Amino acid sequence: MKITEISIKRPSIIIVLFIILTLGGLFSYTRLGYELVPKFEINVITVQTVYPGASPAEVESSVTKKIEDAISSLESIKKVESTSLEGVSIVMITLNNGADVNFLLTDAQRKINAVINDLPDDVKTPSLSKFSLDDVAIMSLAVTSNLSEKELYDLLDNKIQPVFARINGVAKVDLIGGEEREIQISVDPKKIEGYGLTISQVQQIVAASNLDFPTGNVSTRDNRTTIRLSGKVTSIEELRNLPITTPAGVQIYLRDIADVRDGIKEIEKVARLDRQNTILLQVFKQSDANAVAVSEAVKKTIAVHDKNGKVISGVEKDYAAQNIKILVANDSSEFTLNAADNVIHDLMIAIALVGFIMLFFLQSLRNAAITMVAIPLSLIATFIGLLLMGYTLNLMSLLGLSLVVGILVDDAIVVIENIHRHMEMGKNKVRAAFDGASEIGFTVTAITLVIVVVFLPIAMSTGLVANILAQFCVTVIISTLLSLLVSFTVVPWLYSRFGKLEHLSKTSFFGRIIHGFESGLNSFTHWVAGLLVWALRTWKTKVATLFLAIGLLFASFILIAKGYIGSDFFPSIDRKEFFIQLELDKDASLEKTNLLTQKAEAYIKSKPDVKEIITTVGQSSDGMASTTGSRYKSEIHLILDKETFEGNPQVYSAKLKREWENKLIGA
Known part of the structure; x- marks a missing residue:
């Protein structure tokens, strides 16, 4: 092959090429996200769509049906589901596979804007969003200080929250809990009537007195x-002291007819840490x-x-006078980083094991080292x-790298074995390298392309599963094609x-280990061959072997049918933490929900394996966190002690749920 001839005669080209690829790969690794x-x-x-104070029936007739009618003509709709709750309407539009979500989101917005005037006056502007994994918070920060809750909320809302929102990569920062300041005017009905x-x-009058507006300009020379x-x-x-003129022409002040005080808004959400x-x-x-990086x-x-x-710097330094303390209550990026580090660690172990196996089978440290060059x-x-494709370092791409470690040395092993055969024929190492690689060029290419054509259709297909597996497949394809280039x-x-011919002596230490391994391998192959001879000896053994194979096949199907082998979209990830969601009757008040949640918290903290709990009352992570109709919901994020807890979090949560059934009446 021409490329092999160039590599042997003019190696500087190949050396420069792989130096560029290696440096480019190291640079790309530093640019990849996790x-x-x-x-x-x-x-x-x-x-x-939020409709404050409306009953579910009113929401359905006045809001939900009109929005359903508006989006009914949208293209690529698979199904439409709607939920009408007290004060909020939620319409979920499921689209067909392959649909352009961004275009249809804009089209749906245009169709809804056309019917906004038909909605009741008190209805808030409908908000449209598409499902995204980024809708889940990556960090939860708990803030404490020596200020009152109202003063702390005001400081966070006006000063500290914008600081975090300006961080590169942050989309938004939500405030949960606290007491928001509100100027309350309580009018005396008898006085205004008088x-x-x-x-x-x-x-x-109050609204008109609280306005800023331009009145023009004055120009001179x-x-x-x-x-x-x-x-x-x-x-x-x-x-x-706001002046008010009565219909009789008498001037009075707002204090004469109303009580004005600096109060707090009605609390809709409560947050607690431990x-x-x-x-x-x-x-x-x-x-x-x-x-x-954002974390x-x-x-x-x-x-x-x-x-x-x-x-020496930061928000805590800037607001030290208020004794502001910010605790990272939860950081999902830590688990992501640990998971990626674990996979990379397993990848290093896989490379070492492949090298160890190559040493035993090739029976030459020199040949094993040359073969192992293909992996890095x-x-x-x-x-x-991965960088050019816009991919990241995630469990799928790293799994592809781990899986492909054994495949990367396949081509190199075949090439080295054939070169070794040519050297045993008496050729010098240069001639043997060229003839050996050229002779099996088509075979090695076919081996590689078989792997590529298995993963390529999955990488090019569409749909949810294909989107998840695409990075895994592309990683395998790229690394396998690169291993083909390395082998030639x-x-x-x-x-x-x-390269040179090596003959191991049975008297040397390394030679005794290799020959002992080969002897054990020969014994194993002879045992397998003997098993095959027995299976094919007579018609009775043939029938017995056939029935045994069929029985094992049916037994495997029975295991699935009986539920011994389950099925899941994603395998469960043992993060030693889980969410507990409580839901009361739809008419439950925030106080009742909070009281019941406090009982649950007290019971949880009595468990020795619990490390930390983060509680939010008035919202849950089911996609309705910002609605006004979730005061009957609460959520407890339970984090187990990773050092002491050794059980299964799923079993633990199931037992906890069973224990609560008779204790948390009303949930």
Whole structure:
């Protein structure tokens, strides 16, 4: 083959090529992001509409049906599901496979905008969203200080939350819990009736007095000055002294007819960390951001410590006077990073084991080393392809790298064995390297292409499963093709320079180990051959063998049918943590939900294996977190102690659920 001839005669070209590929692969590795699983899209669009105070029946007739009618003409619809709750309408549109979700999201927005005027006046603008894994918070931060809850919430909302939102890669930061400040005006109905005023008139006067608007400009020969009327209310006292003219022409003040006080909004969500009230900051990353990098940036924004552990910069330093302390309650990127590190560790073990096996079967340290060169050269260069394809280091791509380790040496083994055969024929190592590689070029290419054609259709297909497996398949294809290139270039070149015939002596230490292994392998192959001879000896043994094979086949099907072997879309991941969601009757108040959740928390904390619990009352992670109709829901994120707990979290959660059935009445 021409490429093999070039590699042997002009190796500088091949050396430069693989130096470039190796350096490019190392650079690409540093640019790749970390994810737990590959990004995949579920073709679902959700339309969420808030109608404050409306009953489920009113929501269905006034909102849900009109939105369903509006989106009914949308293309590629598979099915439409709607849910009408108190104060909120949720319409879920499932699209066909292959549908352009982004285009249909825009089209659905246009169709809904056309019927907005037909909705009741109090209805909030419908919000459309598509399903994404990035809709789940990657971090939860618990904030404490010496301020009151109202002052702390105001500080977080106006000063600290925007600091985290400006971090590169952060999509949004949500505030959960706390007491939000609200200026409350309680009007005395008897007093306004005595003055001949109505509630709507008072409301219009207050609204009109709290406006800023431009009034024009004044121009002279030298300059031009813009004039604006600043009418915003700046203090409670100013609002109390707001003048109001009655229909009789008498001027009174707002304090004469109403009680104005600095209060708090009605609490809709409560957050706790280990049963202690707190305010949670939930950090969401952008779809193309690296979760690990975002997590590190958030931690640096919280506080940067010197060698002595003293805070030298960050939010905690800037607000030290308020004793602001921010605790990372939960960080999903830690599990992602640990999972990736574990797979990389397993990958290193696999490479070592492959090298160990090559040493025993090739019976030459030199040949095993030449063969093993194919693994790092192919794996490192594969990162270039992953970066160009926009992939990340996740369980699928890393699994592909682990699986392909054994495949990468296949081509090199075949090439080296044939070169070795030619050297045994009396050829010099240069001639043997060229003839040996050229002779089996078609065979080795066919071996590689068989692997490629298995994974290529999956990588090119569409659908949910194909989206998840695409990175796995492409990783295998790229690394396998690179191993083919290595086997026809680097392997013949190395053998033409360093290869030689080796005969192991049975007297040497290494020779005794290799010959002992070969003796054991021969004994095993003779036992298998004897088993085959027995199976084919007579017609009785043939029938017995056939029935045994059929019996094992049917037994395997029975194991699946009887449920001994289950099925799941994703294998369960043992993170030593799980979520507990409580749901009460739809008319339950936030206080009742909170009380029942506190009972659950007290029971959980009595368990010795529980390390930490993060509680949110008034929302749950079922896609309705921001709706007003979730005051009857709560969620407890239970984190087990990874050092002491050795059981199965699924079994633990099932037992916990059974224990609660008779204790948490009403949930």
